[in-house]
Amino acid sequence: MDLLLVDTGDRVEGNGLYDASKPKGDYTYDIYREQHIDLICTGNHELYQAPTADLEYERTVPNYRDSYIASNLDYIDPKTGKQVPMAQRYRKFRTKNQKLDIVAFGFIFDFTGGANNTVVRPVAQTVRDEWFQKAIREKVDVFVVIGHVGIRMDEFRTIVAAIRRANPLTPIAVLGGHAHVRDATTYDDRSFALASGRYFETIGWLSVDGIGKEPAGTGASPLAFRRRYIDNNLLGLYHHSGRDESTFATAHGRNVSATITRARHALSLDKTYGCAPQDYWVSRAPFGSKDSVYTWLQDEVLPDVVVNEARKDKARLAILNTGTIRFDIFKGAFTRDTTYIVCPFLSGFRYIPDVPYRVAKKVVRLLNEAGPMFAQAGLDSRLLAIPEQWDGRMAQAASMPRLRTGGGPQKPLGGDGGDKPVLVGGYTTHDDIGRDGDDAVHAPLDFYHSPNCFDAEIGFPEGDPEVVDMVFLDFIQPWIILALKFSGGGGYTSRDVDVYLEGTFTELMAKWIHENWKGEC
Numbered sequence: 415m416d417l418l419l420v421d422t423g424d425r426v427e428g429n430g431l432y433d434a435s436k437p438k439g440d441y442t443y444d445i446y447r448e449q450h451i452d453l454i455c456t457g458n459h460e461l462y463q464a465p466t467a468d469l470e471y472e473r474t475v476p477n478y479r480d481s482y483i484a485s486n487l488d489y490i491d492p493k494t495g496k497q498v499p500m501a502q503r504y505r506k507f508r509t510k511n512q513k514l515d516i517v518a519f520g521f522i523f524d525f526t527g528g529a530n531n532t533v534v535r536p537v538a539q540t541v542r543d544e545w546f547q548k549a550i551r552e553k554v555d556v557f558v559v560i561g562h563v564g565i566r567m568d569e570f571r572t573i574v575a576a577i578r579r580a581n582p583l584t585p586i587a588v589l590g591g592h593a594h595v596r597d598a599t600t601y602d603d604r605s606f607a608l609a610s611g612r613y614f615e616t617i618g619w620l621s622v623d624g625i626g627k628e629p630a631g632t633g634a635s636p637l638a639f640r641r642r643y644i645d646n647n648l649l650g651l652y653h654h655s656g657r658d659e660s661t662f663a664t665a666h667g668r669n670v671s672a673t674i675t676r677a678r679h680a681l682s683l684d685k686t687y688g689c690a691p692q693d694y695w696v697s698r699a700p701f702g703s704k705d706s707v708y709t710w711l712q713d714e715v716l717p718d719v720v721v722n723e724a725r726k727d728k729a730r731l732a733i734l735n736t737g738t739i740r741f742d743i744f745k746g747a748f749t750r751d752t753t754y755i756v757c758p759f760l761s762g763f764r765y766i767p768d769v770p771y772r773v774a775k776k777v778v779r780l781l782n783e784a785g786p787m788f789a790q791a792g793l794d795s796r797l798l799a800i801p802e803q804w805d806g807r808m809a810q811a812a813s814m815p816r817l818r819t820g821g822g823p824q825k826p827l828g829g830d831g832g833d834k835p836v837l838v839g840g841y842t843t844h845d846d847i848g849r850d851g852d853d854a855v856h857a858p859l860d861f862y863h864s865p866n867c868f869d870a871e872i873g874f875p876e877g878d879p880e881v882v883d884m885v886f887l888d889f890i891q892p893w894i895i896l897a898l899k900f901s902g903g904g905g906y907t908s909r910d911v912d913v914y915l916e917g918t919f920t921e922l923m924a925k926w927i928h929e930n931w932k933g934e935c
Contacts (some may be wrong), residue, residue, distance in 0.1 A: 415420050415509065415587075415621070416621045417558070421594075421611060425459055425474070427462075427759060428613065428758050429751065429752075430683040430749075430751035430755070432754075433758045434683060435677075437685075440676035441680075443473045446474070451478060453558065454474075454481050454482050455485075455521065455562060456484060457591070457594070458522065458562065460474075461534070464530075465475060467531050469566075470500070479501075479504070481623060482501040483503070483560070484499055484501040484503065485521045485907075486540040487501075487522055487533070488500060490531040491605065501520075503545050504518060505545070506549075506554070515552075515555050515556075516553045516556055517549055517552050517554045519561075519571060521537060521563055522534055522562045524536050524790055525794075526794060537573060537662075541573060550577045550581060551581075554584065556584065557584055557585070557587070558587045558588075559573055559587070561573075561588075561589070561590055562591050563590050564590055564592075564593035565590035565599055566597070570607065573774065574586055574605055578602065584604070585622055586606075588607035589608055589609075590608070594845065596847060597609040598641045598845040599846040600846065604637055606620065606639040613796050614646060615645070615646050616643050617641075617643075617650075618641070618642075619641065619642040620640070621641070623640075624637040624871050630767050637773060642851060643841065643843055650853060650854065683749060684749050687749065687752075687928045688748045688923055688930070688931030688932060692705070693743065693744055694706065694743065695742050696708075696741065696742050696800060697864065698742070700862040701865060706864075710866055711734060711870075711923075712734075712870045717870060717927050718926055720763065720872055721872075722765075727881035730872045731866070731869050731870075731885065732872055733778060733886040735781075735866060735887065736865060737797065737798055737799050737800050738757060738919065739800075740756060746935045748846055753923070753924045754920070758920065761887040761888050761920075762913070762917050763922075766912075769903065777884070778868065778869045781893055781897055784798075784864045787900055788896060791893055794847050798893065799864065802861075837855060838857065839857045840856030840857070840859065841856055842857075867890065890922070
């Protein structure tokens with residue numbers, strides 16, 4: 415059995431084709447509908463904003479009625495006020511070619527930051543539900559669990575353990591996401607988990623051989639799991655399909671491409687706002703270096719844009735969470751599309767006036783330490799940072815059973831020996847199975863840890879100020895208020911918070927680029 419997995423970086427927020435339209439997604443829902451997908455589930459970005467969740471229920475779910483699974487996600491129907499499943503809880507089907515019987519589930523991690531028209535049910539609670547206990551007792555050849563869940567997160571281990579209690583030998587294939595990494599691991603010798611990067615830049619290929627080969631009741635035959643991380647580009651797709659530029663495209667594919675082109679033109683996504691003078695990296699440069707996108711924001715952008723005319727004479731401490739930035743900036747044209755790729759969110763600036771500086775200066779340290787006080791208050795501090803950093807914080811199992819692995823008939827691009835080519839920088843993945851998963855051979859890249867949050871001191875006098883306006887994005891307001899409490903700030907509440915600037919940070923950043931990165935690219 416072969417499975418292909420892509421993580422589209424949720425399906426909303428992160429590209430102009432979705433974010434630039436009014437209403438958002440006006441073009442993308444119809445474009446996605448043209449794709450054949452066997453199994454699909456929800457990510458956290460579909461749930462942050464109530465209108466987005468509405469459209470997920472009203473458009474995406476009907477578009478994929480047979481394929482969409484919401485095992486632990488509910489929706490509050492505005493017409494009835496009732497809490498209903500976002501979609502079917504699981505799917506049972508038979509594969510076309512091998513005639514394998516499959517039960518599939520679709521989960522999201524225990525996400526608590528959704529809009530008030532969605533409810534994510536904790537995984538540990540969901541696996542005790544009657545429907546789940548019935549589903550895992552179906553007689554099938556394989557269970558498939560997809561999820562917007564990192565494969566090293568506890569949620570997947572809970573699901574696999576529950577299935578195992580009812581089915582000691584049935585193979586389990588787990589397809590994960592959210593952590594934005596290429597990764598593979600195993601939970602036991604008859605289960606395998608694969609994650610395929612981020613933002614649809616990787617096509618994950620998972621093959622399971624040996625399913626259903628033993629006569630009923632004779633015991634379990636050995637399974638062989640294979641995995642491959644395929645760079646999502648045309649050359650790789652030509653290679654694996656056995657086609658070329660003249661034979662790869664289909665009439666349907668050309669029509670979808672034409673639809674995308676028309677939508678991009680209608681949204682003016684190629685309109686240039688400015689010309690980036692260099693590359694700025696999210697993870698490929700250390701925070702504090704001139705090549706870090708966060709250093710650029712701290713030193714150049716925030717001092718210029720965080721200005722309230724009525725309070726511009728006040729010293730201010732502006733705080734951003736690193737998760738606000740979704741992707742790198744590359745030297746050259748910075749377009750309308752780039753704006754949404756780099757920072758697609760609707761967050762605006764809020765502030766608390768005249769906070770004692772001795773209190774305010776401790777806040778970022780507490781946010782970066784992510785102490786237990788946040789978890790005890792129901793705040794997941796991992797949401798402050800980019801998901802790529804979650805993986806490094808997850809506990810690795812001390813020892814994992816090794817499965818029979820290998821590339822099978824698929825050969826890595828650039829890995830045939832002979833003259834050594836000049837390698838392009840990219841993924842050089844080392845997962846629990848080994849180092850043979852990357853489909854194309856790359857030169858390794860350096861990646862650096864970034865803080866959860868950073869601050870910019872703006873309008874400070876020669877010495878430390880007595881008080882500062884504490885300015886922050888509205889997304890991180892709950893963490894800010896709690897951190898102030900533990901910094902000795904007393905009883906600040908949401909009633910003390912006011913709007914500092916009109917507009918979103920995305921709009922303010924784009925305006926800064928238009929005014930400061932002038933010239934031809």
